[in-house]
Amino acid sequence: MSRWLFDLGNTRLKCAPLDDAGGIGPVHAIAHDGVRFDDELPSVLPAHFTDACVASVAPDGLRTELLDVLARHCQRISLACTQAQFGAVRIAYPQPSRLGVDRFLALLGAHARGTDATLVVGVGTALTIDWLGADGHHHGGRIAPSPTLMRDALHARAAQLPASGGRYVEFGDDTDDALESGCTGAALALVERSLQAAASTGVAPTLLLHGGGAEALRAHLPHAVHAPALVLEGLARWAQPDAL
Template identity: 25%
Template sequence: MLLAIDVGNTNITFAAFSGKSLVNEWRIATSGTRTAEEYGVWLSQSMALDDLKLIDIKDVIIGTVVPGALFNLKGMCKRYFGCTPLVIGEPNVDLGMTPQIDNPQEAGADRLVDAVAAHSKYGGPLIVLDFGTATTLDVVDEQGNYAGGIIAPGVNLSLDALHSAAAKLPRIAIEKPKQVIGKNTLECMQSGIFWGYISMIEGLINRIRDEYGLSLKTVATGGLASLFGRHTEYIDYIDKDLTLSGLVEIFHKNKV
């Protein structure tokens, strides 16, 4: 089996694949100080709950936006799987596309991987909208190349900033309010976050389409994609496993 590891700013997802079929996945909070042994023990116990073993893993691919976590994840691969992982961004890994931006090395691994997966599954050109720690909108051209994009504060990041900076504003859950005009603090915050992000997304997609010159379709991923996707016509596809699909796609491109 293949183990795909997606290291985000908030969580790390470990996903086991048989061929291109997902077997199971497990998540742990991202930490730059967790050791190779800690990863190995935790993963072994998590897999055991699903009747899987570390020896079932033969190959590993890693995409990370947290450089501090990479060293110990590589150490885990060497110690527990006896392999050297493919790592997105390293010279020996062919993405099958070329980032069309000023400094290709600046592009986050997750954004490049999402671009590969989105083009493979939905064609192009298109926009990839990722609801992560940051909210990103990225353009993938007709040939599947990453063509640049936009980075905005993530939804939860904005909520944390409101709660931390304003003494009287509580921490709230993200959900669609009953109406746009709030009648109390909770409703006002929910409306500002929910409809504020819907408006931002729709506005940015319109501006991207105007500048690019085409009516690009949009695929959304990330934990909040389903919630926001139900309430705007600007999102055409919702794909919660887009990044994992991209990692698997890139692995098979490089193992041919």
């Protein structure tokens, strides 16, 4: 039996095979424009495999396109969804379906790493922060624009403000640096405040960073653990409930 995992986000598709030990194999990242994939996906996949496990936060049309491609390669497709409890992980939301499946799977991946209390920070289109206790109890989270989205929004409203460029400094002496410092600094401040709030309970959490924009924050958070495939790690756990 061969199984593949698929994490379909707002800008990229990540996919990897599930290896014999129950972990993830080499990860492939494929960009998309929100409407269609390029021609790379079929070349990444084997001609035939048994199962596909899919997590998607992308628009319905793009998800349908992915499912159509997968149907030509595999026998069964499973769509992950957020659950109130999975193993030891218990979601704080009274309505679990309102917690994005990517955040849910990131929590599963974080707990599977066997760390103590964890602050799970995803940096994609949005900046998401979730606090997970060592016992698997999810204490809730925060959602804010990512630095990239902040820059895009400013550029959309004021075209003279560039959507990218500049370097992070504490106080910029030109517009590009001030924009980069302000938007990245806003994200860092929210992460640091969340760390302080979690630590005020008496347990300093491990900081896990994942998502396409994680590198920009990682440089300023030296104690953070980079987990670029955390959602796929969680999807691997979801795909193997009997292994809990």
